[in-house]
Each structure stands twice: as structure tokens, then as C-alpha cells.
Amino acid sequence: MPGSLTIGHHEAAATLDHTDAVRLAAVLDELAYLLGIPGPNRINETQLAALCEGRTPDRAELARWSRGVAEDLRGRRP
Numbered sequence: 001m002p003g004s005l006t007i008g009h010h011e012a013a014a015t016l017d018h019t020d021a022v023r024l025a026a027v028l029d030e031l032a033y034l035l036g037i038p039g040p041n042r043i044n045e046t047q048l049a050a051l052c053e054g055r056t057p058d059r060a061e062l063a064r065w066s067r068g069v070a071e072d073l074r075g076r077r078p
Helices: 018-036 045-051 059-074
Strands: none
Touching: 018 059, 045 059
């Protein structure tokens, strides 16, 4: 939703509306799922490279990161 996310160009924390945080957590969970499954619905290598933004593509690391951020957004991780 427009205006629900604030990110500055300094070291301030980003804020996200609760509804958007829940939605983003679901998207990140789905991304982790699509990274891990075999078959034609899996995130392919070209898509993986794009998601890694120039870093060496690492499917397992991106899936772990996605799940971890989703857990953080839901407040389930210490």
C-alpha cells in the first residue's frame, strides 16, 4: 500500500504497516518455497540471478533469508 513503508538513506529503521508486513511475509514464504521445489514451477537460474542482484546466486541462502525475514515480520524469531 502506498505510504506504508518508509526507508531513508541513512541508518534509520524501516517501518511497515502491519497489514503490509503480513502480506510481505506471505510473499517471502512463497519465494522460499519456489526456490526449494523441484520441477517447472521452481524459480529458474535466470530469475535466481536477478533476485541476487549481482551477487553469486545461492538458492539455499536466499531461501533461508526469505524465511528468516518472513519470521521476523511475523514476530516469531527471537
